[in-house]
Amino acid sequence: MAPRWKWKGAEAKAFAEPVSETVSELQSSLAQTKASGFLSSCNVLLSVEPEQAELLDRCCFGRTVVSVEKDKRWIQLSFEEAFFLFYKLKCIKISLHGRSLVNEVDLWRSIRSFKPNFATSYKAYSHLRSKNWIVRSGLQYGVDFVVYRHHPSLVHSEYAVLVQSISGNDRLKVWSDIHCSVRLTGTVAKTLLVLYVNGNVNTENMNLPLCLEDYTVEEQTIRRWSPELSREDETKT
């Protein structure tokens, strides 16, 4: 399925401003000002300057929280987004109960205590982000993530992502669930992308972000096959 651009010229604009470059710009800007966030039981609140808020929006990290402060913006990041900025891009600091979590193991453990399946969901998130896909929550489609080729103002999301793991309380175990997911994602013009996060995970490592290196990610797309569209003689359709 070809990407569905939202307006004429959107593709050219996306081509002129690659996501990777905006992320690099954001990374150096946040690192310079030592941006810092607070960890809560369901997200991370990051305090940034107005220009940084705009950069975060262009890269689609988090959502702006309405506030009256003029020289400061508050951004609500998901755990995956926050850990990506902290661990992969190394451009933000995060504190819990007023104490900065300098050590990545501390932050990892804290987040995992709030979200037990964080290891696999973060692995999937960072896997997609590292390939410069824009990753947002897939809540409204009953999936874990939706991914965009570029900013959602330019293009519709192309894939609905389900993250599966060996141990997890997972989806797609029965045919009716597969039918349901494929039908829904087809209806909203997306393709179902299943990411199998697995590997020989050492239990000692489970509490460390190091376990991420033990994980591998396998990708599969599932879609309906339409005999009419796949015929040799397409002129008759």
Next chain:
Amino acid sequence: MAPRWKWKGAEAKAFAEPVSETVSELQSSLAQTKASGFLSSCNVLLSVEPEQAELLDRCCFGRTVVSVEKDKRWIQLSFEEAFFLFYKLKCIKISLHGRSLVNEVDLWRSIRSFKPNFATSYKAYSHLRSKNWIVRSGLQYGVDFVVYRHHPSLVHSEYAVLVQSISGNDRLKVWSDIHCSVRLTGTVAKTLLVLYVNGNVNTENMNLPLCLEDYTVEEQTIRRWSPELSREDETKT
């Protein structure tokens, strides 16, 4: 959600010809001619007279199989449909490998050997049929059944049904599955109806249709709640 009739006058036609009456007519017609079907590993093939085929179609039991015979029609019944006609309406006979399964326990065991979750799916099917709903396969929507108020030529199906049991390899165990199912059924203008088939099932009875009496069925509908449509002051919407 109000029933969506397919054409003007469909509601009046449905009211004039209640499903229960057509089913009674079918029941006495099949019983008279001692209609008989063959059990295979995935369905039951029933041989009937042309008028009976029309009655079966009006009650939405099975699908006609194309054949060249003029005075006979072949109808393909699902296990649930066949067992309902055999056990509940007592109007057809069924044979396996040329031997008539006179005893209901024999038929029950044969079907259960082909479809292990037959007890719960039949309980759900007969529960809905006994209340004069038309019940069809929900395969294309990733659910077990869809139910119609009357014949599908008159009205769209109103509910997408998922059958759940304590022991089963079931759906709706994680939030994303619930989101997915509710979103899809909403998109196709249906309501998600979950039937929980449970009860103090005696293991000795599991091989007998008697276990159906030990089962109870609990119904729940799940749908999205839209704050805009539920406001006290509806004039402002």
